[in-house]
Amino acid sequence: MSGAATGETAGVEWRLAAPLGLTYLAFFAAPLLILLVMSFSVDDNLGGFSLAAWSKFWGDPFYRGVVWDTLRLGLVTVAMTTLFAYPIALLFIASGPGLQRLLLFIVLLPLLTSVVIRTFAWIAILSREGVLNQALLALGLTTAPLNLLQTELGLVMALMQIEMPLMLLPLITVMQQVDPSLSDASRALGGSKWRTFRKVILPLSLPGWIAGATLVFASATTAFISQTVIGGARLVYLPTLIWQQAMVVYNWPFAAVASVTLLVAVLAGVSLFALLGRFARTA
Amino acid sequence: MRERTASRVVRKNRVSLQAPVAPPDIQSQPLTLDAISHSYGEALAVNEVTLEVRAGELIALLGPSGCGKSTLLRIVAGFINQTSGRVVIADRVVDTLPPNRREVGIVFQSYALFPHMTVAENIAYGLEARGESKATCRERVKEMLATVRMEGFADRKPRQLSGGQQQRVALARALAVRPRILLLDEPFAALDKNLRLDMQIEIKRLQRQFGLTAILVTHDQDEAMSIADRIAVMSKGRIEQLGSPVEIYDQPETLFVNDFIGSSNRFSGTVESAGEGAYAVRLASGALWQVASRKRFAPGDRVIATIRPEQLVLTDQATAGTIPVTLKLSLPIGGELIHDVETRSGEAFKVAAGRRPGEPVSPMAATHCALAPHARPILFPQTAA
Ligand SMILES: Nc1ncnc2c1ncn2[C@@H]1O[C@H](COP(=O)(O)OP(=O)(O)OP(=O)(O)O)[C@@H](O)[C@H]1O
Numbered sequence: 035m036s037g038a039a040t041g042e043t044a045g046v047e048w049r050l051a052a053p054l055g056l057t058y059l060a061f062f063a064a065p066l067l068i069l070l071v072m073s074f075s076v077d078d079n080l081g082g083f084s085l086a087a088w089s090k091f092w093g094d095p096f097y098r099g100v101v102w103d104t105l106r107l108g109l110v111t112v113a114m115t116t117l118f119a120y121p122i123a124l125l126f127i128a129s130g131p132g133l134q135r136l137l138l139f140i141v142l143l144p145l146l147t148s149v150v151i152r153t154f155a156w157i158a159i160l161s162r163e164g165v166l167n168q169a170l171l172a173l174g175l176t177t178a179p180l181n182l183l184q185t186e187l188g189l190v191m192a193l194m195q196i197e198m199p200l201m202l203l204p205l206i207t208v209m210q211q212v213d214p215s216l217s218d219a220s221r222a223l224g225g226s227k228w229r230t231f232r233k234v235i236l237p238l239s240l241p242g243w244i245a246g247a248t249l250v251f252a253s254a255t256t257a258f259i260s261q262t263v264i265g266g267a268r269l270v271y272l273p274t275l276i277w278q279q280a281m282v283v284y285n286w287p288f289a290a291v292a293s294v295t296l297l298v299a300v301l302a303g304v305s306l307f308a309l310l311g312r313f314a315r316t317a
Numbered sequence: 318m319r320e321r322t323a324s325r326v327v328r329k330n331r332v333s334l335q336a337p338v339a340p341p342d343i344q345s346q347p348l349t350l351d352a353i354s355h356s357y358g359e360a361l362a363v364n365e366v367t368l369e370v371r372a373g374e375l376i377a378l379l380g381p382s383g384c385g386k387s388t389l390l391r392i393v394a395g396f397i398n399q400t401s402g403r404v405v406i407a408d409r410v411v412d413t414l415p416p417n418r419r420e421v422g423i424v425f426q427s428y429a430l431f432p433h434m435t436v437a438e439n440i441a442y443g444l445e446a447r448g449e450s451k452a453t454c455r456e457r458v459k460e461m462l463a464t465v466r467m468e469g470f471a472d473r474k475p476r477q478l479s480g481g482q483q484q485r486v487a488l489a490r491a492l493a494v495r496p497r498i499l500l501l502d503e504p505f506a507a508l509d510k511n512l513r514l515d516m517q518i519e520i521k522r523l524q525r526q527f528g529l530t531a532i533l534v535t536h537d538q539d540e541a542m543s544i545a546d547r548i549a550v551m552s553k554g555r556i557e558q559l560g561s562p563v564e565i566y567d568q569p570e571t572l573f574v575n576d577f578i579g580s581s582n583r584f585s586g587t588v589e590s591a592g593e594g595a596y597a598v599r600l601a602s603g604a605l606w607q608v609a610s611r612k613r614f615a616p617g618d619r620v621i622a623t624i625r626p627e628q629l630v631l632t633d634q635a636t637a638g639t640i641p642v643t644l645k646l647s648l649p650i651g652g653e654l655i656h657d658v659e660t661r662s663g664e665a666f667k668v669a670a671g672r673r674p675g676e677p678v679s680p681m682a683a684t685h686c687a688l689a690p691h692a693r694p695i696l697f698p699q700t701a702a
């Protein structure tokens with residue numbers, strides 16, 4: 035594999051990788067290429083060359099707003115899952131095997147039901163007559179029911195619960211590998227609990243957080259079902275836009291532009307997290 | 318076991334070469350454990366341990382795996398709260414203090430260096446936590462690096478250091494904040510034999526230099542013998558015996574301590590006559606030994622007499638106190654000869670003797686085994702096995 039490998043073994047490895055490589059080429063790279071070509075086409079027959087779709091997309095403040103909203107949805111969901119995932123992960127690390135099993139079950143529970151069902155459950159919770167509003171009214175915390183459906187807040191709440199396992203699993207895995215005597219050492223050296231978290235546990239858990247943040251970001255920005263069902267008609271994100279353009283309006287070049295944009299946006303977000311990680315490690 | 322006996326001699330000499338005196342400005346603090354018990358759920362890990370560590374003293378907690386040594390150390394450091402009992406540092410009960418307020422330094426078996434920080438950052442960690450100024454930190458880091466002879470490694474990450482170097486950094490980090498008490502949990506376990514010896518000397522030197530009251534956990538008896546002022550032998554959550562290394566070796570109070578420290582031969586026998594703390598004991602092999610003991614026995618009591626290999630000699634003369642034996646094997650271990658012998662009834666035991674250069678390994682006609690003139694067998698009641 036490294037420089038020590040002979041030419042012969044390198045050849046064998048290459049041939050072993052060929053089936054997977056070809057599959058990727060046929061079902062991943064080729065469609066992507068078609069998509070890219072399509073975005074520069076005049077119509078959906080891949081004919082002609084035109085920048086019309088691109089200039090229409092990026093020239094219109096509405097569509098630029100959709101891109102920004104999508105990115106922001108991803109970032110806010112990452113931020114909120116992070117905020118809730120760390121306390122849970124810390125509790126997990128600190129608890130005994132029995133409680134750990136229970137916590138892990140609760141964390142994994144969302145994965146055991148379909149996204150559609152989970153999303154509709156959130157409608158029951160978030161709607162004006164829903165569980166959350168009734169609780170808030172009963173507690174006297176609000177006088178009129180809050181509008182949560184078709185708002186970014188409601189969507190982020192739902193996405194946070196739906197994506198939580200993606201953040202928690204890598205985070206817990208990495209945190210479990212951190213030698214517990216490191217926190218003990220920090221404490222014995224005079225470090226408070228908060229300092230121990232900030233200076234020792236947090237930096238050492240970053241690889242797990244980066245993996246989690248990447249997954250949550252990619253998943254939240256492309257969560258078509260949750261975005262459409264909870265966001266409704268009022269909130270439009272790139273996946274919804276793509277669907278509308280491709281399946282309702284049949285403007286395929288325009289849908290292709292939105293798709294490529296979404297792809298680049300997700301990649302940009304993901305590399306941002308990777309960059310953050312590298313920056314944090316050298317600091 | 319045999320190797321240990323030989324290396325211990327070397328070790329003791331090397332430690333005693335260095336005897337720096339503590340600087341007068343350092344105030345050592347005593348540490349008292351008062352009837353400490355701890356159970357994890359149902360299981361009792363530490364059972365009524367009372368231990369007074371004098372100011373500036375190094376006590377080794379010695380005992381087999383799982384006897385509660387680490388648990389005791391973690392209680393002192395404040396990582397776990399004992400089920401009952403008190404920890405007193407310098408006349409102050411510290412049970413309600415969290416670990417970061419106890420001023421107890423600890424060095425772990427795994428060193429527990431922060432992997433994402435440089436050596437200098439590791440050493441400065443405790444100082445920063447105490448809110449020391451940048452200048453003070455820098456100065457103290459430099460001083461500590463010099464103390465553990467690691468100048469020039471300040472900017473390395475822990476993974477770029479060898480095991481011994483990591484340990485030095487761990488020590489420097491613990492000592493940088495000038496703790497009152499130093500706890501060491503098997504600090505040498507991960508080091509190879511030669512390095513272990515160097516680090517033992519190093520720790521002893523630093524402990525004296527800083528006037529530290531220290532507890533060292535180990536399950537290596539040689540380590541405890543060479544480095545500690547006193548040894549507390551633990552078994553099943555209790556301290557079986559507390560005493561100087563020599564006391565523990567020469568006058569073990571229980572069979573457990575006797576067997577755990579050094580190698581020892583056991584003979585069963587019966588008390589024939591008793592008088593004024595001295596007993597005549599008839600061994601199973603027929604030999605009659607005169608044994609002094611502070612314990613009380615009555616004629617007819619079944620006892621176990623133990624004797625260290627180096628307190629036995631081989632001879633070809635039969636007397637009342639000799640055991641008829643056959644010599645099975647002789648091994649030269651460094652400056653010693655270890656003879657493996659067997660009684661008529663098939664009990665195997667060991668005899669150790671100094672080896673003169675040029676002396677043949679297998680001695681002449683050795684048909685009997687006698688007590689050496691200075692020998693002090695120890696008696697235990699038969700039931701206490
Ligand atoms: N966190 C824990 N939960 C439950 N039982 C524990 C825990 N830690 C230790 N024990 C038990 O308590 C007893 C004492 O453990 P301890 O770690 O103090 O032993 P030790 O003397 O340090 O052993 P070793 O030499 O192997 O390190 C053991 O029987 C162990 O199984």
Ligand SMILES: [Mg+2]
Pocket residue numbers: 386387388
């Ligand atoms: Mg231990």
